[in-house]
Amino acid sequence: MKTVDRHLWQRFLAIATPYWRHEEKWKAWSLLLLSILLLLGQTRFAVLFNEQTGEFTSALAARDEERFWVSIKYCLGLLIVAIPFFASYYFVRDTLALHWRRWLTYRLLDKYFSHRHFYELNAHAEIDNPDQRIAEDINTFTQRSLYFLLILIGSILQLVAFSAVLWSISRELVYFLVFYAAIGTVIIIFGFGRRLIGLNFQQLRREADFRFSLVRFRENAEAIALYHGEAQELQQVRQRFTNAFRNFKQLIRTQLFLNLFQYGFGLLTIVLPSIIIAPQVLSGELEVGRAVQAAGAFAAVLSAISVIIENFEALSRFTAGVDRLNTFTQYLAGESTSRASALGVIESVEGSQLWLERVTLQTPNYERTLIKELSLHIKPGQGLIIVGQSGSGKSSLLRALAGLWYAGSGTICRPLPQDMLFLPQQPYMLLGTLRSQLLYPNEDRPVHDADLLSLLERVNLPELAARVGGLDAIHDWEKLLSIGEQQRLAFARVLLCKPRYAVLDEATSALDIANEEHLYQQLLNSETTLISVGHRPGILKYHAQVLELTGNGEWRAEPAATYQFAG
Numbered sequence: 001m002k003t004v005d006r007h008l009w010q011r012f013l014a015i016a017t018p019y020w021r022h023e024e025k026w027k028a029w030s031l032l033l034l035s036i037l038l039l040l041g042q043t044r045f046a047v048l049f050n051e052q053t054g055e056f057t058s059a060l061a062a063r064d065e066e067r068f069w070v071s072i073k074y075c076l077g078l079l080i081v082a083i084p085f086f087a088s089y090y091f092v093r094d095t096l097a098l099h100w101r102r103w104l105t106y107r108l109l110d111k112y113f114s115h116r117h118f119y120e121l122n123a124h125a126e127i128d129n130p131d132q133r134i135a136e137d138i139n140t141f142t143q144r145s146l147y148f149l150l151i152l153i154g155s156i157l158q159l160v161a162f163s164a165v166l167w168s169i170s171r172e173l174v175y176f177l178v179f180y181a182a183i184g185t186v187i188i189i190f191g192f193g194r195r196l197i198g199l200n201f202q203q204l205r206r207e208a209d210f211r212f213s214l215v216r217f218r219e220n221a222e223a224i225a226l227y228h229g230e231a232q233e234l235q236q237v238r239q240r241f242t243n244a245f246r247n248f249k250q251l252i253r254t255q256l257f258l259n260l261f262q263y264g265f266g267l268l269t270i271v272l273p274s275i276i277i278a279p280q281v282l283s284g285e286l287e288v289g290r291a292v293q294a295a296g297a298f299a300a301v302l303s304a305i306s307v308i309i310e311n312f313e314a315l316s317r318f319t320a321g322v323d324r325l326n327t328f329t330q331y332l333a334g335e336s337t338s339r340a341s342a343l344g345v346i347e348s349v350e351g352s353q354l355w356l357e358r359v360t361l362q363t364p365n366y367e368r369t370l371i372k373e374l375s376l377h378i379k380p381g382q383g384l385i386i387v388g389q390s391g392s393g394k395s396s397l398l399r400a401l402a403g404l405w406y407a408g409s410g411t412i413c414r415p416l417p418q419d420m421l422f423l424p425q426q427p428y429m430l431l432g433t434l435r436s437q438l439l440y441p442n443e444d445r446p447v448h449d450a451d452l453l454s455l456l457e458r459v460n461l462p463e464l465a466a467r468v469g470g471l472d473a474i475h476d477w478e479k480l481l482s483i484g485e486q487q488r489l490a491f492a493r494v495l496l497c498k499p500r501y502a503v504l505d506e507a508t509s510a511l512d513i514a515n516e517e518h519l520y521q522q523l524l525n526s527e528t529t530l531i532s533v534g535h536r537p538g539i540l541k542y543h544a545q546v547l548e549l550t551g552n553g554e555w556r557a558e559p560a561a562t563y564q565f566a567g
């Protein structure tokens with residue numbers, strides 16, 4: 001975990017600056033400028049109010065009724081003009097934060113969904129809960145960045161405006177103030193800084209882990225209910241909550257000390273300016289109202305120069321969020337692929353046919369070699385079936401063919417992605433209509449309803465459309481359809497897509513033999529070449545070659561006609 005250090009500022013800038021240089025920059029800068037102008041207005045009003053507070057107090061002290069009412073009327077007039085300035089400031093600031101959030105969210109989403117980052121991220125344990133980073137951390141980042149930037153600008157304005165007032169009343173107060181705030185800031189940064197940022201970083205992570213455990217529980221509700229596993233699940237969810245709870249306890253304990261300091265520091269200022277200025281008032285050198293004005297100005301200048309002290313808690317939470325976002329954006333920018341390229345990758349070339357040349361495949365963490373020096377050519381019409389014991393690397397080889405796994409050496413030549421379609425063992429059902437299930441992943445392709453209905457018949461689902469309410473019906477398909485029905489639906493995608501190569505990873509495992517053979521027969525009649533992983537001898541005849549993996553990296557290739565299934 002990174003904490004506060006001299007690179008923090010660089011990490012912050014790396015995330016923050018692109019928005020201010022990109023296509024939306026004019027809008028962004030205009031809103032920022034408007035926010036600053038409104039702040040300027042606010043400061044001006046605050047000085048005028050402070051002046052009038054002194055004025056009507058002096059009028060009261062002098063029992064001068066007319067002077068009092070003139071001042072009060074002036075105050076009321078000021079109020080009417082000032083209110084819109086104060087209120088619209090928040091509107092403008094939050095509008096800017098919202099636009100910034102949208103821009104940053106789209107940018108990260110684009111990167112997260114491209115180059116299969118969403119898939120590879122799973123292997124990086126240090127980048128936990130990307131969903132939280134996109135949904136929440138960006139929001140906090142944009143809101144808080146603006147918040148801190150503007151309170152900093154506001155503080156500077158306040159400092160300039162009220163220092164002048166204070167200087168004109170008492171120079172001793174100004175000297176004392178600078179000394180007092182400097183001591184306070186040093187104590188806060190060095191006394192609480194590291195610890196609070198570390199605790200906040202952990203808190204974000206533990207909250208996300210807790211939420212994720214609940215989401216997982218909901219997603220796997222049926223399996224858990226069948227296992228009666230709720231007691232164990234509950235224990236896990238509670239454990240994650242306990243982790244968040246414990247960390248939070250430490251956090252609020254540290255905050256207690258921080259608050260003790262902050263309040264001591266702040267409350268002392270109620271009496272300090274009066275003590276310093278009292279001799280001048282008592283000697284008649286200053287009016288009573290000027291003392292009240294000085295106290296107000298003192299408070300304003302103090303809050304301006306102790307802005308870090310006052311906002312330290314929020315600042316430490318913000319810093320923790322910057323670190324989380326930074327590791328994520330760095331990963332998405334591709335900085336983490338250096339390890340893979342240093343340890344060797346399988347080269348990938350594009351061609352019309354699929355072949356492998358001396359491919360050695362390792363697990364993504366380079367800990368195990370699954371296949372050694374595999375050379376194979378899968379010519380059109382010459383399908384391949386991959387067999388071997390469980391865990392021997394069959395699915396891993398398919399992942400390598402898809403380019404998902406590339407740890408190792410050698411070369412794989414593969415056609416363009418649109419010419420290959422992969423069907424995993426657990427079919428993927430997207431959120432949407434029955435039509436979109438069939439067309440996935442090319443939803444925009446125009447296909448007549450009649451063709452889609454006949455496709456359903458070909459995969460032995462003739463009643464499905466009528467049963468679910470038509471092609472445009474929307475359901476939670478994973479729950480509504482049996483696994484076997486989902487597998488048939490996924491097969492329909494292959495028939496519709498007509499890819500050059502279809503890669504099937506036990507894609508018919510939930511089907512009876514008759515249905516399985518029927519589906520394979522359909523594919524055989526198309527132009528598609530099959531690469532299958534399967535355990536049933538019945539599908540051997542739909543392939544020309546067999547690749548047997550033995551589990552220790554060795555392999556054996558043989559014509560299907562002569563191959564004997566073990567067992």
Ligand SMILES: Nc1ncnc2c1ncn2[C@@H]1O[C@H](COP(=O)(O)OP(=O)(O)OP(=O)(O)O)[C@@H](O)[C@H]1O
Pocket residue numbers: 363364365370388389390391392393394395396397
């Ligand atoms: N992400 C991963 N990181 C490291 N090792 C992995 C990963 N995924 C799988 N493995 C390991 O790689 C080996 C091969 O897994 P693979 O899924 O390819 O086996 P398989 O032959 O398809 O098995 P099955 O027939 O049971 O589906 C297994 O020992 C597995 O534990």
